[in-house]
Amino acid sequence: MSTxxxxxxxxxxxxxxIIYDIRMKGYQKRGSxxxxxWQAIAKCMQQRGHDINDDGCRRRWNKLKFAYTRDRTLRRIQGTPPLRSSCAKYFNSLAFLNPFLDDYKAYLFLS
Known part of the structure; x- marks a missing residue:
C-alpha cells in the first residue's frame, strides 16, 4: 500500500x-x-519523493491539525464520528496529538 x-x-x-508540544522549551518563540x-520536515518529505517546501508542509499540517481538532470535538459532542470528515482516514494516526491539544486548551484558558 502506498502512502x-x-x-x-x-x-x-x-x-x-517542537511543532506540537507546547510544554517544550522554545515552543512559544516564533523562530529558530x-x-x-519545518525545514528539516520539508527536507525529509522531499527525500520521500514529495515536491513540497517548508511553508507547504506547515500549511498542510495546520489544515490537517485543524480538521482533526474539529472532528475530535464533534465526536465528543455527538458520540459518533461526523458524517462528513476531511480527516477521518488519518484520525487514528493523529491521536498522538490528544494530550497536547488538551494541554493547549488549558494553556489558552490560563493565559
Whole structure:
C-alpha cells in the first residue's frame, strides 16, 4: 500500500515535537527552533519523493491539525464520528496529538 503525502507528513511531524508540544522549551518563540524543524520536515518529505517546501508542509499540517481538532470535538459532542470528515482516514494516526491539544486548551484558558 502506498502512502500519501499526509501519511508521510504525520509521521515526519510526529518525530519533531517542537511543532506540537507546547510544554517544550522554545515552543512559544516564533523562530529558530521551530523554523529549523519545518525545514528539516520539508527536507525529509522531499527525500520521500514529495515536491513540497517548508511553508507547504506547515500549511498542510495546520489544515490537517485543524480538521482533526474539529472532528475530535464533534465526536465528543455527538458520540459518533461526523458524517462528513476531511480527516477521518488519518484520525487514528493523529491521536498522538490528544494530550497536547488538551494541554493547549488549558494553556489558552490560563493565559
Amino acid at each position: 500519501t503525502i499526509f501519511d508521510d507528513l504525520i509521521e515526519v511531524v510526529k518525530a519533531h515535537p 527552533r521551530r523554523e529549523k524543524a
